Amino acid sequence: MTRRSNLGDLISAEGPTITWPSDWAPTIRQLVTTTSAGLGQPTNLDSASIEEVLTCPGWWVGQREVDEIGGIPGGLQLHLSRRVARSWLAENLTSAPSVRPLTFAGQALERIARTEGIVGRSLRNMSAAALTELRSELAMMLATLDADWPNRVELEHFLPSGVSTRTRLGRVTLNSDLVDATVGQARQSGDVIEAGATLVSLTLSAPTLTRLEGLGISALLHGLRTGCPPARIVSWNLSTGTGIAGTVDESFVAMWLGRVCEATRRISEIQSWFEPRLHGGEHCQICPMFDMCPSADRSEYAW
Numbered sequence: 001m002t003r004r005s006n007l008g009d010l011i012s013a014e015g016p017t018i019t020w021p022s023d024w025a026p027t028i029r030q031l032v033t034t035t036s037a038g039l040g041q042p043t044n045l046d047s048a049s050i051e052e053v054l055t056c057p058g059w060w061v062g063q064r065e066v067d068e069i070g071g072i073p074g075g076l077q078l079h080l081s082r083r084v085a086r087s088w089l090a091e092n093l094t095s096a097p098s099v100r101p102l103t104f105a106g107q108a109l110e111r112i113a114r115t116e117g118i119v120g121r122s123l124r125n126m127s128a129a130a131l132t133e134l135r136s137e138l139a140m141m142l143a144t145l146d147a148d149w150p151n152r153v154e155l156e157h158f159l160p161s162g163v164s165t166r167t168r169l170g171r172v173t174l175n176s177d178l179v180d181a182t183v184g185q186a187r188q189s190g191d192v193i194e195a196g197a198t199l200v201s202l203t204l205s206a207p208t209l210t211r212l213e214g215l216g217i218s219a220l221l222h223g224l225r226t227g228c229p230p231a232r233i234v235s236w237n238l239s240t241g242t243g244i245a246g247t248v249d250e251s252f253v254a255m256w257l258g259r260v261c262e263a264t265r266r267i268s269e270i271q272s273w274f275e276p277r278l279h280g281g282e283h284c285q286i287c288p289m290f291d292m293c294p295s296a297d298r299s300e301y302a303w
């Protein structure tokens with residue numbers, strides 16, 4: 001794990017060489033497809049839902065009901081920050097930016113405000129003062145991104161997104177839309193493939209190990225699409241210009257495969273009307289079932 005305050009340095013930092021067998025992806029496909037055969041209904045899994053069901057099955061059930069009501073995952077500010085940053089990276093891929101960040105942010109917000117859906121509607125309902133403030137914040141973020149990643153126009157393999165955001169394996173669909181840039185690629189070396197890609201996730205949260213490890217499903221999706229997991233993952237805070245990076249090795253991939261298979265098994269029990277045992281704890285405070293759950297841990301609220 002590496003912490004630095006320059007995104008370019010985090011991406012280009014030297015790491016150990018990790019190799020994978022050339023049949024890695026088909027083997028993993030087969031494993032997850034077989035595990036998902038126990039599911040009664042097709043099921044979506046992402047890193048958040050895996051965390052929920054492995055922590056407390058009741059949390060997973062309650063969160064599904066909330067998700068159905070809809071909303072902007074992660075909030076409007078994060079959604080817009082990532083969306084505008086991705087466009088900025090895409091439009092300034094091979095050369096220095098031709099328009100200033102403030103102009104770009106204003107044009108991007110105008111475009112998004114003309115779209116249908118909750119994001120466009122939220123922007124149209126904002127006051128002029130709030131829009132001006134938002135535009136300035138986004139512009140500052142883009143300027144910081146350029147300053148923190150000055151060498152990106154020299155990169156050979158660069159994609160302003162992940163290579164895959166979802167894949168269906170039997171009855172389970174793995175989802176993750178956390179990757180905002182993919183840098184580098186794997187190399188075939190005899191019977192093995194040498195990992196070479198770095199996945200970059202832009203956030204507005206503190207760069208913590210938990211956030212970095214949350215990129216596990218993105219790493220699996222990258223591996224399933226390209227035939228080889230990435231070499232590194234990076235979580236980068238757009239507002240503070242700080243980040244954290246780690247190596248994707250065998251133990252990390254095995255941990256996430258284990259989590260996917262165990263989450264699938266537990267959900268299949270819930271779908272079979274198996275009465276799940278609830279696990280109260282600190283997490284109850286962010287569970288949507290907190291007010292009505294008899295097993296909720298209310299020790300923090302004992303006033």
Ligand code: SF4
Nearest residue numbers: 056058284287293296
């Ligand atoms: S309140 Fe706590 S124990 Fe109850 S379902 Fe939620 S996480 Fe589980």
